[in-house]
Amino acid sequence: MPGPSSTLTARYGLAPVYPCDTLGDLYLFEHSTPTAGTFVWGESYQIGAGWQGRVLAGPSGWMFSITTGGELRLLHYNGTNWDSIEGSEYKVLGQGWSYTAANTRYRISVDEDGVIYTLDTLGNLKAHYYNFATQQWAVQGALLDTGLTQYNAIVATSRGVVYARTAAGAMWRYYIDFWSGATAKWIKPAAQVTTGWQKLKNLSSPGGEVFYAVNSSNGNLVWYRYNPVTKVWTNNKIIGSGWNSEQDVVVQSNACSRFPASTACNSFGPQDGGAVITRLNQVKKN
Incomplete structure (x- = not known):
């Protein structure tokens, strides 16, 4: 398979963003420009209730x-209602899965393929991988x-990128x-990519090394966006306001990608x- 492209695509032309309030009410907001990061939104509506705890968005409507x-x-949300499983x-x-407390809720994230990282x-x-097609765990606790121990949060932003x-x-x-x-390798960073993220919460990604986050101050x-090919960082565009009271804000994890759409996860x-x-x-080491 080829590596990531310098070109970022949005296969649906938008990014489904799922805010969940402190009462457990879950909503879907359509962000119209996930590759450019502008303040343009489409429809928004409530899709669920009773989501107390922790909400995670995977690929193509799969939710945890x-x-x-x-x-x-x-x-699984099919765009209209919840499918029967x-x-x-x-x-x-x-x-x-103890990831609902204040000190652990940002220590879990889902990538474009649906891999859960903790x-x-x-x-x-x-890494933990539940195969949506076979309805079985394929990888557990890799x-x-x-x-x-120096980290207090993680966010998966592309295929295998954390x-x-x-x-x-x-x-x-x-x-x-x-x-x-011929064999995959785990690559550790030699230097930090960026700084100044200590006041950001609800870190999430639609894929393609794009980031959404809420500024806890305002x-x-x-x-944000990072191009892994050119190593260019695009900083801090404001795409919404009034998001401070949400318990969770997560984005469909494969709305954007730098990999071929033919290999992507789907419904x-x-x-x-x-x-x-x-x-x-x-x-894996074990």
Whole structure:
């Protein structure tokens, strides 16, 4: 498979943004310009209730909900309503997912393929991959890195790309290189990519190394973009205001991409023939 392109595309022409308020009401807002980062929005409407805990958006309408009791649930929104999964509105994927407290809720994120990344308080970065097509866990607890105790938040921004933030607000970029050789490699950063992120919360990404976040000082929803080919950083465009009271703000994780659309995950599952599983198994330490 080719590596990331310098060209960023939005396969739907918009990015679904899911704010969830403190009452557990979930909404869908359509951001019209996810590749450019301008203050242009389409429709918005409520799509759910009872989402107390932690909300995570995956690819193509796949959503994860973590209850306050640590139950991980999988749901799928088809653009109109919630699909039935094995006769229910949601499927329970596991227990013990402790990512709803203030000190842990930003230690979990989902990438373009639906891989869930977690960073525990001991500094262990792990990957978990639930195959939407087979409805089975394909990878559980793959250990990618250890000793990352300097970070208090992570955000997955592309296929196998995870940014980690220090308490001082510096962002460091880790990624899986699955295009340079026959075997995938885990690449650690040599230097920070950017700084000044200590006041940002609700870090999320629509893919393609684009970032959405809420400025906790003023409630502005801000947009950033990094080009991994040219290594050019596009800084802090304000795309919304009044977002400070939301419990969660997450974005569909594959609305944007720098990879071929033919290999992307869709509503039925992954389309890359198990390549996600292969590369995770190649780079894991356990």
